[in-house]
Amino acid sequence: MSRCMLGRIGANQSLLVVETQKGPSMRYVDSIFGSLLKPINRRQFDAIVERNDGDAYDKTFTSWDHLVVLIFAQLSHAEGLRGLEVGFNANAHHHYHLNVGKLARSTLSDANARRPVGVFGQTFTMLADLADRQTRREGTEMLRLIDASPIPLGKICQWAKWNGRIRGMKMHVVYDPKADIPRSVEVTPANVNDVEIGRQVEIEAGATYVFDKGYYHFGWWKKINDTKAFFVTRTKVNTLSRDQASICAQDHRRRLSDHRRCRSRAREQRRFAASDPAPTGSRQARQWESDHPDHQ
Numbered sequence: 001m002s003r004c005m006l007g008r009i010g011a012n013q014s015l016l017v018v019e020t021q022k023g024p025s026m027r028y029v030d031s032i033f034g035s036l037l038k039p040i041n042r043r044q045f046d047a048i049v050e051r052n053d054g055d056a057y058d059k060t061f062t063s064w065d066h067l068v069v070l071i072f073a074q075l076s077h078a079e080g081l082r083g084l085e086v087g088f089n090a091n092a093h094h095h096y097h098l099n100v101g102k103l104a105r106s107t108l109s110d111a112n113a114r115r116p117v118g119v120f121g122q123t124f125t126m127l128a129d130l131a132d133r134q135t136r137r138e139g140t141e142m143l144r145l146i147d148a149s150p151i152p153l154g155k156i157c158q159w160a161k162w163n164g165r166i167r168g169m170k171m172h173v174v175y176d177p178k179a180d181i182p183r184s185v186e187v188t189p190a191n192v193n194d195v196e197i198g199r200q201v202e203i204e205a206g207a208t209y210v211f212d213k214g215y216y217h218f219g220w221w222k223k224i225n226d227t228k229a230f231f232v233t234r235t236k237v238n239t240l241s242r243d244q245a246s247i248c249a250q251d252h253r254r255r256l257s258d259h260r261r262c263r264s265r266a267r268e269q270r271r272f273a274a275s276d277p278a279p280t281g282s283r284q285a286r287q288w289e290s291d292h293p294d295h296q
Contacts, residue, residue: 031091031094031097033072033075033091033094033098034094034097034098036071036075037068037071037098039127039130040067040123040126040127041126042064044126045063045064045067045123045126048118048119048122048123048126049062049063049064049119051118051122052116052118052119052122053116054115054116054118054119057114057115058107058110058111058114058115060107061101061107061108061111063115063119064099064100065100065101065103066108066111066115066119067119067120067123068098068100069084069088069100069103069108070120072084072087072088081105081108081109082105084103084105084108085103085104085105085108088103089102089103121184121185121186124184124185125183125184128181128182128183128184142176142178142204142206142207142208143176143177143178143207143208143210144174144175144176144183144204144207144208144209144210145173145174145175145176145177145209145210145211146172146173146174146175146198146201146209146210146211146215147172147173147175147194147211147212148170148171148172148173148194148197148214149170149171149173150163150165150166150168150169150170150190151168151169151170151171151187151190152166152167152168153167153168153169154167154168155167160189160190161189161190161191162190162191163189163190163191166190167190168190169187169188169189169190170187170188170189170190170192170194171185171186171187172184172185172186172187172188172194172197172198173185174201184201184202193214194214194215195214195215195216195217195220198211198215198217198220199217199219199220199223203223203224203227203229204227204229205227205228205229206228206229207229207230208229208230208231208232209224209229209230209231209232210231210232210233211231211232211233212233212234213233213234213235213236215233216233216236
């Protein structure tokens with residue numbers, strides 16, 4: 001409730017005073033979209049923006065504005081800047097609580113071209129670590145799948161690089177199959193080799209990395225081994241190897257070397273062959289024991 005009173009501040013001047021009675025106000029209920037943004041730690045995000053100098057050129061349209069708009073575009077399946085502008089501004093009553101302002105498609109277009117992509121890449125890494133915290137807490141074995149997929153753009157995009165097969169881009173992904181989320185995503189020109197991006201992956205101790213022959217690099221394999229991690233891959237047909245010591249009938253330690261590289265690049269690896277073990281005391285088992293007297 002409220003009541004009005006007329007107050008005088010001079011001989012010929014008066015002032016209308018409105019006195020309101022305090023009472024229960026309407027409670028604000030956060031939107032679903034606002035709830036989806038809550039896992040993003042603003043302090044960590046601001047630190048990422050500062051490290052990448054993300055607001056150097058677009059101070060009115062901040063990195064936070066940009067991130068919120070991009071998430072809205074993804075969730076709303078926006079197909080163009082015009083539709084995104086209309087849809088985002090149609091919910092302007094939520095802008096205050098999201099700490100964003102009105103969107104102009106020309107401003108968004110300029111920000112897409114000028115803002116460092118590291119702002120969003122590092123934010124993605126921060127959220128991926130948060131999503132996988134439960135897996136690490138349970139102590140389960142970590143499996144990572146590494147692969148790259150070409151993105152053909154055709155002749156219409158003359159700026160795209162040609163790699164001998166397609167003209168376009170390439171998306172490199174480190175995927176966690178247990179959590180069903182990508183750990184990292186990077187988009188490069190199509191002529192960038194898979195292993196060049198693979199060598200930049202942050203190796204996690206105890207994890208097992210699975211990749212194809214596109215990531216054939218002894219130096220990187222050594223880095224994985226030195227980090228106390230593991231990897232599964234296939235060798236090339238021209239890979240030279242020699243037995244170091246026979247562990248059992250199905251497990252061999254070998255040293256691999258590339259005939260095109262110096263021998264200092266050779267690394268000890270293990271080759272496994274799956275087969276049914278011979279029963280204890282059988283003729284095959286006795287024959288193997290006689291051939292390997294040092295085995296215990």
